[in-house]
Amino acid sequence: xxxxxxxxxxxxxxxxxxxxxxxxxxxxxxEASSESAEVTVAHAQGETAVxxxxxxxxxxxxxxxxTLDSLGVEVAGVPEATYPESLAQYGGDEYAKxxxxxxxxxxxxxxxxxxxxxxxxxxxxxxxxxxxxAPTIDLTVDNGDFLASFEERVTxxxxxxxxxxxxxxxxxxLDQRVAEVRETAAGAGDALFVMTNAGEVSAYGPExxxxxxxxxxxxxxxxxxxxxxxxxxxxxxxxxxxxxPDILLVxxxxxxxxxxxxxxxxxxxxxxxxxxxxxxxxxxxHLDSSVWYIAPNGLPSVEQMxxxxxxAVE
Amino acid sequence: xTRTTGRRSGVAPAPRGQVRRRRGVQRWHVAxxxxxxxxxxxxSLFVGVGDLTPADLLDPDEAQARVLWTSRVPRLLAxxxxxxxMAVAGLVMMHLTRNRFVxxxxxxxxxxxxxxxxxxxxxxxxxxxxxxxxxxxxxALAGTALFVWLLQRMVLTDVVVVPLVGILLGGVVSAAATxxxxxxxxxQTVDVWMNGDFSGVLAGRYELLWLVLAATVVxxxxxxxFSVAGMGESFAINxxxxxxxxxxxxxxxxxxxxxxxxxxxxxxxxxxxxxxxxVTLAMGDDLRRVLPVTALTGAAxxxxxxxxxxxxxxPYEVPVGMIGGVVGGVLFIWLLxxxxxxxx
Numbered sequence: 340x341x342x343x344x345x346x347x348x349x350x351x352x353x354x355x356x357x358x359x360x361x362x363x364x365x366x367x368x369x370e371a372s373s374e375s376a377e378v379t380v381a382h383a384q385g386e387t388a389v390x391x392x393x394x395x396x397x398x399x400x401x402x403x404x405x406t407l408d409s410l411g412v413e414v415a416g417v418p419e420a421t422y423p424e425s426l427a428q429y430g431g432d433e434y435a436k437x438x439x440x441x442x443x444x445x446x447x448x449x450x451x452x453x454x455x456x457x458x459x460x461x462x463x464x465x466x467x468x469x470x471x472x473a474p475t476i477d478l479t480v481d482n483g484d485f486l487a488s489f490e491e492r493v494t495x496x497x498x499x500x501x502x503x504x505x506x507x508x509x510x511x512x513l514d515q516r517v518a519e520v521r522e523t524a525a526g527a528g529d530a531l532f533v534m535t536n537a538g539e540v541s542a543y544g545p546e547x548x549x550x551x552x553x554x555x556x557x558x559x560x561x562x563x564x565x566x567x568x569x570x571x572x573x574x575x576x577x578x579x580x581x582x583x584p585d586i587l588l589v590x591x592x593x594x595x596x597x598x599x600x601x602x603x604x605x606x607x608x609x610x611x612x613x614x615x616x617x618x619x620x621x622x623x624x625h626l627d628s629s630v631w632y633i634a635p636n637g638l639p640s641v642e643q644m645x646x647x648x649x650x651a652v653e
Numbered sequence: 654x655t656r657t658t659g660r661r662s663g664v665a666p667a668p669r670g671q672v673r674r675r676r677g678v679q680r681w682h683v684a685x686x687x688x689x690x691x692x693x694x695x696x697s698l699f700v701g702v703g704d705l706t707p708a709d710l711l712d713p714d715e716a717q718a719r720v721l722w723t724s725r726v727p728r729l730l731a732x733x734x735x736x737x738x739m740a741v742a743g744l745v746m747m748h749l750t751r752n753r754f755v756x757x758x759x760x761x762x763x764x765x766x767x768x769x770x771x772x773x774x775x776x777x778x779x780x781x782x783x784x785x786x787x788x789x790x791x792x793a794l795a796g797t798a799l800f801v802w803l804l805q806r807m808v809l810t811d812v813v814v815v816p817l818v819g820i821l822l823g824g825v826v827s828a829a830a831t832x833x834x835x836x837x838x839x840x841q842t843v844d845v846w847m848n849g850d851f852s853g854v855l856a857g858r859y860e861l862l863w864l865v866l867a868a869t870v871v872x873x874x875x876x877x878x879f880s881v882a883g884m885g886e887s888f889a890i891n892x893x894x895x896x897x898x899x900x901x902x903x904x905x906x907x908x909x910x911x912x913x914x915x916x917x918x919x920x921x922x923x924x925x926x927x928x929x930x931x932v933t934l935a936m937g938d939d940l941r942r943v944l945p946v947t948a949l950t951g952a953a954x955x956x957x958x959x960x961x962x963x964x965x966x967x968p969y970e971v972p973v974g975m976i977g978g979v980v981g982g983v984l985f986i987w988l989l990x991x992x993x994x995x996x997x
Contacts (some may be wrong), residue, residue: 420838421838439835439838536841536842536845537842537845537846538858539845539850539852539853540852540853542969570841572966572969573850573852573969573970573971573972574701574702574852574968574969574970575701575724575852575963575970576723576724576855577701577703577720577724578702578968578969580702580703580716580719580720581702581703581704581968583701592841592842593842596838596839597838597840603870605854605924609723609855609857610719610723610855610856611703611719611720611724611855614716632826641662642749653848
């Protein structure tokens, strides 16, 4: 899976970065002109000096892509993926494809001669390899401290592209909205977050990738014991019936990856789930799968996710 | 190597061991095994997240009746059907290829089904379960036929070469399936399909599994023919058995059963390999005698694995395929060590 490393490129990049960093450090008092040439940003895997307002950008994380899209930033390369409807144009041929969500096509990346590469989540593991090609930043969001971490990453991205003001306004509005939802959610009963995958179901707890519905949006978890496992805990329909959640949030993984075989509606429409409070009160909410599953860390995505939960707790 | 050969030649012509072993299993043993299976099956009805005790059976409330009839009973039936049929499929393949190490999992049949499922999903945009099953059956039949065709064209010097060919073939096929799945972002989905798991079984979602019962019954009715065919082509023809047809039917049974089970609940490793070997080891090679016990043992094996799968991380589930891999793997190693000692 690993590509052969390129010692010379690595070396020259290290030297270049070192020079750049030392240059920056050398004249901290420099005026705006030299500052605009390069920005040093802190990210999930260290600090990287990136050119300010980079022209050729390669993005591996669809969440980051959605943020850039909403900021009107043009990107050059994107991964081959099932894009949410709002980002459907990136699936087309006019955007160079640079590999999958997990694994870059290094030659395609190299051929674009990017000024900046952004990874995150699924692509975080290939950061070292990509960093050899061009300045790379990892905008992975920490699910244990979702909102703070997410806002930090979005702000970082805004700094690189000089969009701080617009983003700060939207984040303030988002915080406001989150506070409102929290208030409503507190009295909305307990909730269970499940994902259906090829006819089987798993549940997600407070520390997982979808844990923000509990930790940030204030829903009460039906089951506190759920672990932080990346792909949730496999459950049976009996489990759903027995735990009897007041609200059932449903993510259809098959829909998220563009498969339509066994839709979540169909999977959950059985006697056991029909007996739950959530089903009887019409509180089974099917979430926008591709936003939650493919692009959960983008600014427009989180705005939408908050609204979806708001609709569920009203 | 020489030691093993020496032992084998030393033991093979001595029927005493065989006879004693055969005498070792008596009717009441089978009855006891059957009783154990029934008890385990009953126990399985009361293991689960929903609240249901044997006492509740007398007067179940609405929720308990729902749990029993939509979840527990269908799950038990699915386990019994899949377990017995896969073990019998392994037994039939073992006899027809005259090799103890050939089973749907070592002949590449399972991998062919996997490829079939991927192709079905890609070409028919999320085909229905029935669609996946039909294409799975077609791929399993073609793949198993290819395996046998290869065997007939190879000079086999060692019994181990046969399953090795199957495993190699399976590896190639599974690589093709993985490549396709990778290209079309289906890797994790294929994982879920292939890994045996009864957690999705509900009334209305497993009924196609009943088809394997028909296949198992046919296997039993044809048991003597498979026995004769297992003795070799010329021998079978001399006895007036249509060798090619019998072999085709046998392999078709194994392929169809594998495809239906894998599409319905996924693959349970070692089931078709370890169970027939264990039973044959205890009861000898008479297919007609061994087949019913193999079916019962296969059902019991899956039953035990699934109860474990439900309890290991209670109230969450662990795929039964994983438990089966561990339990079956341990049994298989034990079998190999024992074979060394006893010269299987």
